[in-house]
Amino acid sequence: MMVRRCEFHLRRCILSFKLMMQGLPGSFSEDAALKAYPKCETVPCDEFEDTFKAVELWLADKAVLPIENSSSGSIHRNYDLLLRHRLHIVGEVQLAANFCLLALPGIKADQLKRVLSHPQALASSDIVLTQLGVARENVDDTASAAQYVASNGLRDAGAVASARAAEIYGLNILADRIQDEPDIITRFLVLARDPIIPRTDKLFKTSIVFTLDEGPGVLFKALAVFALREINLTKIESRPQRKRPLRVVDDSNTGTAKYFDYLFYIDFEASMADPRAQNALGHLQEFATFLRVLGCYPMDATL
Known part of the structure; x- marks a missing residue:
C-alpha cells in the first residue's frame, strides 16, 4: 500500500528529481533532503525500508536515511538495511536539530x-x-x-x-531549541541505485562492511591496514550477523564454545580513487571473510 501511495505522488511530476524519505513533510529527514538537494521533490513513506524499495523499483531517484545521532548514537536498524539492500551511499548530510x-x-x-x-x-x-x-x-x-x-x-x-x-x-x-543538549547533530546518508565516481580533488569518505574469522588480534590487524597508511577512521560499528548469529569454536579447556559472529561497519576519510584506500582494502581482503564497499561519497562539513 505504501509503494502505491508513493507511486501515485511521483507520477504527478515525472520530470522532477524525486527523493524518498521516512516521515511526513516537515520531518527532519525532509530538512536533510532539502539541504542536500534544495530543488528536489520529497516523497514521504512510512517505514525506512520503503525508501530503499522505492529507489530499487525506480519510483524515486534517491533516498535519505538517518544513520546516527550525537545524542542517542547509531540507528542500528538502518545499518542492517544497508546490508540487506544493494543501494549505494552517494552522499551524507549533517543536520543540527532545533526541537x-x-x-x-x-x-x-x-x-x-x-x-x-x-x-x-x-x-x-x-x-x-x-x-x-x-x-x-x-x-x-x-x-x-x-x-x-x-x-x-x-x-x-x-x-x-x-x-x-x-x-x-x-x-x-x-x-524553540528545547532539547536538553544545545547541539544535537543527526547524520543522514543519501542512497542511490548507482555509485558516484570517486574523486581526489575534494574530501571524500568511504563506508565499508566486513566480517572476520575468530582469532587473537584479528580485529587489530583489520584496523591496522588503515593506520599503516595514515587513513583516519571516523566510525566503527559492530552488528551481530542475522544469518549466522553464533560461531562455534573448539576450546581445548572447556569443549565447544559459542561466540557472537559480527559484521563490522567502518567509515574512513579517503576516496576510493586514492591509492592508499585501494591498498588498504586490498590488504583487508587478505584475511576478511567478507568485504563490501557501501559507498564512496563527498563529506559534509557544513551545519
Missing part, C-alpha cells in the same frame, strides 16, 4: 496536558517537558505529531517538531 514546542494558535504552554512526538525527540527534550508536567505520547515521527495536533484541533496537546512543521501545519512555536 520546537508547537501548539494550535492561541494555546499557551501552561494549557498543555500532553505532548506528542517521536520517542527520541521526547527523550531529548526531557528537561522542558518535565518542567511543564505534561504526559508524553509516542508517534512515528515529529512531523506526524504536528499534523495530528493540527488536523484534530487538539487544544490540550502540543508537539515537539521542527519550525518547518509549524509552518506546514499551521501551528505556533511556543518555544
Whole structure:
C-alpha cells in the first residue's frame, strides 16, 4: 500500500528529481533532503525500508536515511538495511536539530496536558517537558505529531517538531531549541541505485562492511591496514550477523564454545580513487571473510 501511495505522488511530476524519505513533510529527514538537494521533490513513506524499495523499483531517484545521532548514537536498524539492500551511499548530510514546542494558535504552554512526538525527540527534550508536567505520547515521527495536533484541533496537546512543521501545519512555536543538549547533530546518508565516481580533488569518505574469522588480534590487524597508511577512521560499528548469529569454536579447556559472529561497519576519510584506500582494502581482503564497499561519497562539513 505504501509503494502505491508513493507511486501515485511521483507520477504527478515525472520530470522532477524525486527523493524518498521516512516521515511526513516537515520531518527532519525532509530538512536533510532539502539541504542536500534544495530543488528536489520529497516523497514521504512510512517505514525506512520503503525508501530503499522505492529507489530499487525506480519510483524515486534517491533516498535519505538517518544513520546516527550525537545524542542517542547509531540507528542500528538502518545499518542492517544497508546490508540487506544493494543501494549505494552517494552522499551524507549533517543536520543540527532545533526541537520546537508547537501548539494550535492561541494555546499557551501552561494549557498543555500532553505532548506528542517521536520517542527520541521526547527523550531529548526531557528537561522542558518535565518542567511543564505534561504526559508524553509516542508517534512515528515529529512531523506526524504536528499534523495530528493540527488536523484534530487538539487544544490540550502540543508537539515537539521542527519550525518547518509549524509552518506546514499551521501551528505556533511556543518555544524553540528545547532539547536538553544545545547541539544535537543527526547524520543522514543519501542512497542511490548507482555509485558516484570517486574523486581526489575534494574530501571524500568511504563506508565499508566486513566480517572476520575468530582469532587473537584479528580485529587489530583489520584496523591496522588503515593506520599503516595514515587513513583516519571516523566510525566503527559492530552488528551481530542475522544469518549466522553464533560461531562455534573448539576450546581445548572447556569443549565447544559459542561466540557472537559480527559484521563490522567502518567509515574512513579517503576516496576510493586514492591509492592508499585501494591498498588498504586490498590488504583487508587478505584475511576478511567478507568485504563490501557501501559507498564512496563527498563529506559534509557544513551545519
